[in-house]
Amino acid sequence: MRVTEQQTYNLLVNSIQRARAKALATQVQISSGKKVVQPSDDASAFDRIVSTKASMGKVAQRVRNLSVATTRLDLTDSTLSGVTNVLARIKELAVQFASNTNGPSDRVIGAQEVKQLFLQLQELGNTENAGGQSVFSGTSLNGRATGVSIASPIVLTSGTNDSLVVNVDGTTSGTISLGTGSLSGSGLAALVQRKINTDATLSAAGKSVTVTFDTDRLVITSNDNGQGSSVEATGGTSLSALGFNGGSTTNGLSPFALLASTSVGARNTGSAVISQGAVSNPNAVTLNDYLVKFSAAATFDLYNVSTAVGVLPNTTNTGGVVKSDSGVIDPSRVTLDNYEIRMKNIYTVTAGSNDGIRFDPG
Known part of the structure; x- marks a missing residue:
């Protein structure tokens, strides 16, 4: 069989082109750092690569989810620790001011602290995470x-x-x-x-x-x-x-x-x-609780029924009777009027272990 110069030339050109293609593919692999760049490089390997990347994406998302969950749990734990501390302080104040060694003025101070602790509990309940989402109520922010x-x-x-x-x-x-x-x-x-x-x-x-x-x-x-x-x-x-x-x-x-x-x-x-x-x-x-009493359409008296009712001794009082301040038992019966109590005689009755007191009106 006769081999012409043209056939020899074509064979050389095809060899050079294949060599250049391989060199180009090698350069792409070197620059990208990947052996398989496109499906035509190795269809079976490319399919495995795609599957592996999908699995790695799922794992990465799970890691991010765990990070978010850990952050939220840490925030929840620290918030609940704050609630525990506030409740412990409230209990401490309740025990402290139940003692008769504390007078009305001391209890007023204690009550003010308890009110501030209550507001602190509300603030803790409204704690939000970094995304602005409430920790304890989700998205249920309804009027x-x-x-x-x-x-x-x-x-x-x-x-x-x-x-x-x-x-x-x-x-x-x-x-x-x-x-x-x-x-x-x-x-x-x-x-x-x-x-x-x-x-x-x-x-x-x-x-x-x-x-x-x-x-x-x-x-x-x-x-x-x-x-x-x-x-x-x-x-x-x-x-x-x-x-x-x-x-x-x-x-x-x-x-x-x-x-x-x-x-x-x-x-x-x-x-x-x-x-x-x-x-x-x-x-x-x-x-505090307040009572509003209207005497006309635009005239009213405002009274704080959470405070003690002031009791003052009359300047002409004699004897050893002790007056004390009192709270409001039934706010609906408050009249916002002033009253005077007069006593003429005080008798001790049933002398003995069960002494009693009888008051005669003045």
């Missing part, structure tokens, strides 16, 4: 309105106590008709929820709520989260029947929020509406 205690069943009567107006996340509903009937517990909560969520104004704004019956009171919770999440029962003839002529309201700013709860005095008269209480400035909270 809510909590009513006062009501006696079931509730009888709804047309034209008397069958309407309700609520404000959900800043949007005020129309006048909601609840209908008539006798309901209690979960049945009452389901009715209120259905009526609120079918209100045209709230539906158009995309607002909705969840209503529950918690032991003896209704709780209306916004289905939205965050600081703008809020609920308040603002009007309607059913406020008193449903327990929203008082109670408390909070927004979704913090999972554990201070409550300012209002309630109607047993001797109230008139048609004034009492709304749910809210804390407008947490830094000004005293954790």
Whole structure:
């Protein structure tokens, strides 16, 4: 067979091209540090490499998850340690001031410290991780309105106590008709929820709520989260029947929020509406109970019923009787008036081991 010069030339060119291709592949392997760069290099090896990388990615993600979990557990542990320390201090103060060696002024100082410890507990409860997520409540930052205690069943009567107006996340509903009937517990909560969520104004704004019956009171919770999440029962003839002529309201700013709860005095008269209480400035909270007594539409007296009632001896007093300060037993009976007690004679009766005292009015 005759081999021409052209065939020899083509053979040499093909050999050179194959050598150049191999050299180029070798350079790519050297520069990348990888023996298999593309599937054509080694299909079987490339498949194993892809599978191994996927497994390594899963392992790396698990390591990151463990790191996040460890950080959260460490934060939770340190927070709970803080709670334990606060509770131990409260117990210590309770034991300390139970002793008769501490006077009223000492107990006032102790009470102030306990109030600050309570605020510290609230702060610990609202602890957030580095991502801004609450440690103890997840994403459940919902505004809510909590009513006062009501006696079931509730009888709804047309034209008397069958309407309700609520404000959900800043949007005020129309006048909601609840209908008539006798309901209690979960049945009452389901009715209120259905009526609120079918209100045209709230539906158009995309607002909705969840209503529950918690032991003896209704709780209306916004289905939205965050600081703008809020609920308040603002009007309607059913406020008193449903327990929203008082109670408390909070927004979704913090999972554990201070409550300012209002309630109607047993001797109230008139048609004034009492709304749910809210804390407008947490830094000004005293954790005391207050009584508000109106003498006119815009005139009222404010009394702190958590403090002792001041008792002063009369300048003409004689004898060895000792006066003492007293607390308020029933805030609903406070009249904000001053009283004078006069005693004419004091007798010791049943002399012996069970001595008694009899007072004669002056």
